[in-house]
Amino acid sequence: MTKRVTYYILNIVTVITVTMFFSCNDSFKQVQKIGISENEPIGIEYKTNLKYTDSGKVIANLLSNKYLDYSNRDFPFYEFTDGATLYIYDKENRKSTVVADYAIVYNETNLIDMQNNVVITTHDNRVLKTDQLFYDQSKEWLYTNKPVSFKTEEDLINGNGFDSNSEFTNAEVLEVTGIITLED
Structure with missing residues (x-):
């Protein structure tokens, strides 16, 4: 039973980690665009x-x-x-x-x-x-x-x-x- 709970917890942690890894992207260009738009009328x-x-x-x-x-x-x-x-x-x-x-x-x-x-x-x-x-x-x-x-x-x-x-x-x-x- 404890193996099964550990297995579920490990799967949940893995799914969360993989989701976080793929959801991250290079947002530096988006940040640059925000800076430009603030300086424009x-x-x-x-x-x-x-x-x-x-x-x-x-x-x-x-x-x-x-x-x-x-x-x-x-x-x-x-x-x-x-x-x-x-x-x-x-x-x-x-x-x-x-x-x-x-x-x-x-x-x-x-x-x-x-x-x-x-x-x-x-x-x-x-x-x-x-x-x-x-x-x-x-x-x-x-x-x-x-x-x-x-x-x-x-x-x-x-x-x-x-x-x-x-x-x-x-x-x-x-x-x-x-x-x-x-x-x-």
Whole structure:
């Protein structure tokens, strides 16, 4: 009887061992594919029109010819590689326009990072030029610490840095390096 129990146990152990041996395979290539897919966007969209609303009212509208969706990352974002145009609307629904060659939208922080040839044209025709500009959607605030050129109705102000609310009622060039008074 003990021989028979030992025989059954030996058969069960053998079957389990053989099953485990044949179920193992080389999964290194699968692991490599997972790493690649995590670095690739999960989607590409063309002719994008993203609207940001607050209480049902559009406060910003981002347009682009192409964007890459990296929402599969630990810190998700959207990348706009072919340029972007951002329209910002104030409380009176007046539109200011920000154009850039490249932009990134960070989902978790509600921050838009616009880069390369950034130009803002405000609703009252003031123009800001810089290489990088951030727009905080939650605070409706624009800022940069890069060199800027800000043309108002009277002056052309150069400096390092810019701060403003989305209505441009308190637009300020930081660290002013020069002011040129414009003649009519």
